Amino acid sequence: MSHTLAIDVGSSSVRAMVFNEQGLAQKDIFVQKPYQSKTTPDGGVMIDPANMNEMIFACIDEAIEQTTQAKLTINRVAMDTLVGNLMGMEADGQPTTPIYTWADTRGGGLVEKLRPKVGDYTRRTGCRLHTSYWPVRLLWLRNEQGAAFDQTRYWLSLGEYALYCIFGQRRISLSTASWSGLFNRHQLTWDDETLEHLPVTADQLSEVANTPFEGLPDEWAQRWPALKDAAWYPSVGDGVASNIGGDCARPECVALSLGTSGAMRVVVPGTPEETPDGLFVYRIDADRSLVGGALSNAGNLYAWLNNVLQTGDKDALQQAVGAIEPDSHGLTILPFLAGERAPGWNANAQAVFMGMTFDTRPEHLVRAALEAVAYRFYQILRRLQPLLPDDVQFIANGAGLINSPVWMQIMADVLGAPVYGSGEAEATIRGTAILAMGVDLPPSLGDGCQPDPDHHAIYQRAVERQQALYDKLLR
CATH class of the missing domain: 3.30.420.40 (ATPase, nucleotide binding domain)
Structure with missing residues (x-):
């Protein structure tokens, strides 16, 4: 029987569980690591990228140890994250900014300045001009964090960054891209009409695809031999996973x-x-x-x-x-x-x-x-x-x-x-596994x-x- 290692990056903890192909959580395989976002009096809510990666990778370490004891084979690795998050990265993979979460309210005054420029934005993207999405966040970063902004080669989400550090490739799922506020939901591409009015270009954003990474690089295969042949799926939005896993x-x-x-x-x-x-x-x-x-x-x-x-x-x-x-x-x-x-x-x-x-x-x-x-x-x-x-x-x-x-x-x-x-106590993390398996289970x-x-x-x-x-x- 095939199994999926699922990782859930929520707003206060990172968790890992293993599910079989019927969507059932496997007994005695559970890891949870709590964390706290950094907040500032002006509305900032941020996460340190290095610390977040350490927690994600540590959860995988412990889950593999538990899985090995249970004598299970992992065929897929899937992850969901809180969405609306954004960070910057240099060409060599070094972070240039913290991870800004959806709860960061700074930059709200830029909404009305952007609104007349982007036309029928909400119809194209399905999103609103709001601080929880990337367009306003990017404008705020350029205005308030100019040095870090100029140093940034790529913009990505925390799930992309974790997988980039493993595979050296940038790939974003359709759900995470859509949650960014920069994705044209009709054309299934980055929205050129919005990008025209932002200080970023499409080549600074990741390839949009739900296809998995395969072939764990040697360094990581040595750390996680049980996962060397697994398919690793791009991280999905936690809201999507919650719906699917909650029937x-x-x-x-x-x-x-x-x-x-x-x-x-x-x-x-x-x-x-x-x-x-x-x-x-x-x-x-x-x-x-x-x-x-x-x-x-x-x-x-x-x-x-x-x-x-x-x-x-x-x-x-x-x-x-x-x-x-x-x-x-x-x-x-x-x-x-x-x-x-x-x-x-x-x-x-x-x-x-x-x-x-x-x-x-x-x-x-x-x-x-x-x-x-x-x-x-x-x-x-x-x-x-x-x-x-x-x-x-x-x-x-x-x-x-x-x-x-x-x-x-x-x-x-x-x-x-x-x-x-x-009836599912762990709807979000279960949904992450179900999406990777591509199955439709009864409610x-x-x-x-x-x-x-x-x-x-x-x-x-x-x-x-x-x-x-x-x-x-x-x-």
Whole structure:
């Protein structure tokens, strides 16, 4: 039986697991190495490229050791990474910059300067002019980090860099290229119309292809003899992997991801002619696209409230929050602690808590925050609706919903549709392996919540109230 070594580079850790051709994780093979991004007061969020490579390679070391003990043969190596990341590299492979992540908000003031120059940018690329994508990041780097910018020969993502250090070749998958904001999703090439207005050229970007690297160079074959004949696939976007691994590879199954950040995404055939208002369209491959929207504020908002309010016992908090009737706390929250991505793409948006009184308790604030995030997911659903069949189900993955029955029920009531937990505990890293294997596996669903029509009606009014506050303060 063939096996795939999958590596997941998330926003706080690097992990490695092994999956068989049925998409089942192999017992006792698991490596995880946590890390912290460097942040700056002006909105910077960065990762050191050398340290990241060390963690990726160390995860592979330990996974191979565990695999050898289990007497398994690895036929493929696949990787997913947090997307929207960018770094510079000299011709000799030395990094010229840190890895800038999607969460880095610097350069937002350049968006309006670029907008009139790039024409129908969103239709071509499926992306928005925003700090989480490469065009704005590149302009900011030229303006603010001129010496490093001039020293840079190539621009690439962290997954590309890791594989470049192994194979000496630059190759980017369609999904990662599409997530850069520089890829024409209709022509499946780098977008010349955007590049004309940026201080970079297409030859500074990598070859776009999903084809694997083969033939591990001698230096690395000595380190990893078990992988010398394996196929190594270009890294893919974590959002794509999450959909595939969470059994959301069809239009009737919409992925609802809620971890640190959040996203609602659906896989569709081909690519839509137009990009839905406020959403993204990313290519998975030549035959499929991923359509949806991402939220910068989800589980991180809940964690922040727990910390600030010092809520203590999480089980007791969940019970108290669950006892509160829908939208009965008198609060309206705009949950933008980390700016806004979909659907408004306002990098300068900040959080607003309105309606607090002396009667407001911690559980009221937490309940209102969970509902507020659900309302932002509903705004994405409104825009996705024309692409969806009549009968859809939402499949949740990520600790935010899976570990909170209260939040999952709120989500079902707000969306007005069933929400099921994914039967796969490790959706993203599993999806990375499935994409490399090229198989289509049957779905596996966990427990779910059915919507309450009365609660849905209450939340419809609350959605409109939140949107009215948004329009008044942030438009």
